[in-house]
Amino acid sequence: MVLVLVDHDHGQLDELSLQAVTYGRELAASTGEPLDALVVGADGRSVAGALGEHGVTTVHVAVHEGLTDYAPLAWARAASEVATRTGASVVLATGSPRGNEVLAHLGALTDLPVAADCVEVTPGSPTKVVRARWGGSLMEEANLHGSPALVSLVPHTIVADPGGSASGDVAEFTPTFSDADLLVIAKPAAAAEESSGVSLADAKVIISGGRGVGSAEGFAPLEELAELLGGTIGCSRVVTGNGWRPHTEQVGQTGTKVAPDLYIACGISGATQHIAGCRNAKTMIVINTDPEAAIMGYADYAIIGDIGKVLPAIIEETRKAKAG
Amino acid sequence: MDVLVCIKRVPLSGGKFTITEDGLDIETAKLGFTISPHEEVAVEEAVRIVEQHGGSVTVLTLGPAEAEEQIREQMAIGADRGILIETDSQEWDPQATATAIAEAITEDETDFDLVIMGNESADASGYQVGIRVAHKLGRPIVTGVKAMTVEADKATFERPVKTGRELYEVSLPAVVTVLDGLNIPRYPSVPGRIRAKKKPIERRNPERPESRLVKTRLEVPVTESKQAQVLGSGPEAAPAIVEIFKQIGVI
Numbered sequence: 358m359v360l361v362l363v364d365h366d367h368g369q370l371d372e373l374s375l376q377a378v379t380y381g382r383e384l385a386a387s388t389g390e391p392l393d394a395l396v397v398g399a400d401g402r403s404v405a406g407a408l409g410e411h412g413v414t415t416v417h418v419a420v421h422e423g424l425t426d427y428a429p430l431a432w433a434r435a436a437s438e439v440a441t442r443t444g445a446s447v448v449l450a451t452g453s454p455r456g457n458e459v460l461a462h463l464g465a466l467t468d469l470p471v472a473a474d475c476v477e478v479t480p481g482s483p484t485k486v487v488r489a490r491w492g493g494s495l496m497e498e499a500n501l502h503g504s505p506a507l508v509s510l511v512p513h514t515i516v517a518d519p520g521g522s523a524s525g526d527v528a529e530f531t532p533t534f535s536d537a538d539l540l541v542i543a544k545p546a547a548a549a550e551e552s553s554g555v556s557l558a559d560a561k562v563i564i565s566g567g568r569g570v571g572s573a574e575g576f577a578p579l580e581e582l583a584e585l586l587g588g589t590i591g592c593s594r595v596v597t598g599n600g601w602r603p604h605t606e607q608v609g610q611t612g613t614k615v616a617p618d619l620y621i622a623c624g625i626s627g628a629t630q631h632i633a634g635c636r637n638a639k640t641m642i643v644i645n646t647d648p649e650a651a652i653m654g655y656a657d658y659a660i661i662g663d664i665g666k667v668l669p670a671i672i673e674e675t676r677k678a679k680a681g
Numbered sequence: 682m683d684v685l686v687c688i689k690r691v692p693l694s695g696g697k698f699t700i701t702e703d704g705l706d707i708e709t710a711k712l713g714f715t716i717s718p719h720e721e722v723a724v725e726e727a728v729r730i731v732e733q734h735g736g737s738v739t740v741l742t743l744g745p746a747e748a749e750e751q752i753r754e755q756m757a758i759g760a761d762r763g764i765l766i767e768t769d770s771q772e773w774d775p776q777a778t779a780t781a782i783a784e785a786i787t788e789d790e791t792d793f794d795l796v797i798m799g800n801e802s803a804d805a806s807g808y809q810v811g812i813r814v815a816h817k818l819g820r821p822i823v824t825g826v827k828a829m830t831v832e833a834d835k836a837t838f839e840r841p842v843k844t845g846r847e848l849y850e851v852s853l854p855a856v857v858t859v860l861d862g863l864n865i866p867r868y869p870s871v872p873g874r875i876r877a878k879k880k881p882i883e884r885r886n887p888e889r890p891e892s893r894l895v896k897t898r899l900e901v902p903v904t905e906s907k908q909a910q911v912l913g914s915g916p917e918a919a920p921a922i923v924e925i926f927k928q929i930g931v932i
């Protein structure tokens with residue numbers, strides 16, 4: 358049996374979980390096993406129907422009075438119980454912060470190896486996986502020894518697609534917890550300040566600045582162009598490290614991963630760790646004084662020149678074009 | 682307050698990674714080495730906690746003898762002592778790494794109130810060593826933290842989520858994994874670098890257990906290797922750029 362750990366927000370199914378279910382269905386078909394899902398919390402009953410449409414035979418719903426908010430260790434304990442009871446051969450989670458966290462707890466509880474951020478899983482002994490390293494700058498082929506195989510799937514590896522119509526039977530159970538399992542529980546808090554604009558991750562146009570911008574003030578023309586194009590500001594880690602911009606704007610392996618229609622990289626050299634965050638831009642334009650900068654190898658168009666001279670000209674030309 | 686921070690020596694690539702002939706490693710002959718930004722902010726936070734509460738900061742790494750360089754760098758910004766779990770040059774899988782780290786922590790004479798780790802390592806990105814160490818120590822763990830307040834016997838951790846943020850309150854001792862953006866790490870000072878040379882590093886040499894997640898090949902993903910079309914070398918290229926804006930429909 359292939360068991361997928363499904364995340365939901367008070368009964369609202371999470372898109373990445375549906376991707377994992379879709380992938381899990383393919384795995385189950387390849388090994389000729391049924392596909393099951395685990396949902397934690399009483400709200401889980403309400404998503405069983407939708408999971409059936411995605412090919413899930415049995416939806417295990419863990420219900421416990423201590424389980425209203427997210428509790429990573431308790432979720433893993435419930436997963437461990439179901440995996441043992443059903444003899445799962447693969448446990449698949451989403452490669453999201455929660456998915457990877459619960460899976461790591463499950464690995465620790467069962468003393469089994471875990472392969473996080475996979476793009477390909479071939480069950481067997483050992484299970485073969487292809488997984489992302491360095492934020493996706495490198496791919497690793499690896500053998501995972503142990504059963505069940507504990508794996509998570511990189512977000513957007515596959516498109517979620519309702520395909521198998523399985524029964525989606527609900528099997529409710531009360532997991533057995535110790536006090537320690539419920540020590541760490543999330544208390545949801547509202548965002549400190551609701552940001553008004555589009556989030557960086559969803560932006561269609563990003564004007565991004567690196568060390569070459571020179572200072573916090575140097576971002577003024579980038580902001581002006583962003584305003585004209587209905588875009589938002591991104592930056593490199595050198596910029597956040599210097600305190601020129603907040604970390605919420607950092608693009609890259611340890612920042613945000615973006616996929617805009619247009620990414621303009623101003624004074625950014627193109628380190629692999631920065632590219633890890635913007636390689637999915639549809640069009641990339643570079644403004645850089647160095648024709649040899651690594652970022653040239655990832656961009657569509659480039660101007661070899663000083664931002665201080667080039668940006669004002671682009672702003673003026675854009676104004677003209679918009680006016681007339 | 683005694684704080685331990687786990688850091689990992691990793692190569693720092695400029696533009697692209699090159700893979701060694703056997704397909705198993707990154708070609709590092711021309712590369713420098715560093716640690717993950719997640720771990721840089723972890724050390725900075727530990728130093729701040731000790732500046733506020735008193736105590737000590739220890740940095741621990743499992744890696745080759747050369748990883749002493751990464752320990753000394755973090756000593757230059759304020760760590761007091763180091764633990765180097767020396768390995769052969771082979772990669773240790775997450776379970777082996779966590780076991781060795783937990784053993785070193787248990788056997789150390791200091792009872793650490795807080796262990797801080799990165800949310801994921803820069804190179805392997807396994808998302809698990811911190812959680813495995815917490816289980817072995819029997820301590821609570823919170824992961825993916827971007828803000829924290831530490832008091833004498835408890836800590837509050839904040840983690841960003843799509844809908845805002847989550848708060849976690851745990852009593853110490855505990856383990857926490859953190860994210861870049863938690864703080865802005867300071868640069869080492871010259872006196873800091875000089876002091877770092879004399880600080881103590883304790884070495885350990887455990888046997889490597891059998892790997893259960895075994896790397897068989899590394900590969901640079903096949904992204905269409907592009908070469909940017911150069912539109913000009915100054916302001917005169919602006920009209921061509923605006924032409925592209927029109928083509929792709931952003932104006």
Ligand SMILES: Cc1cc2nc3c(=O)[nH]c(=O)nc-3n(C[C@H](O)[C@H](O)[C@H](O)COP(=O)(O)OP(=O)(O)OC[C@H]3O[C@@H](n4cnc5c(N)ncnc54)[C@H](O)[C@@H]3O)c2cc1C
Nearest residue numbers: 567568569593594609610611612624625626630646664803
């Ligand atoms: C594990 C790890 C994770 C990391 N995560 C991230 C991450 O998430 N995001 C990130 O960005 N970095 C990350 N980094 C850091 C990364 O390795 C680079 O150090 C960083 O991206 C470099 O930033 P930069 O391009 O702004 O600066 P530099 O590399 O210094 O490049 C500056 C560029 O500006 C150009 N320039 C200078 N003056 C001008 C001018 N007047 N006009 C035009 N061009 C000019 C130069 O030619 C150069 O190409 C990470 C590093 C590690 C080790």
Ligand SMILES: Nc1ncnc2c1ncn2[C@@H]1O[C@H](COP(=O)(O)O)[C@@H](O)[C@H]1O
Nearest residue numbers: 687688743798799801802807808809810
């Ligand atoms: N070899 C190592 N030495 C010291 N700490 C490590 C090592 N490997 C992982 N860690 C710690 O565990 C965190 C998560 O690593 P990982 O599970 O590989 O993503 C890292 O950010 C480090 O804090």
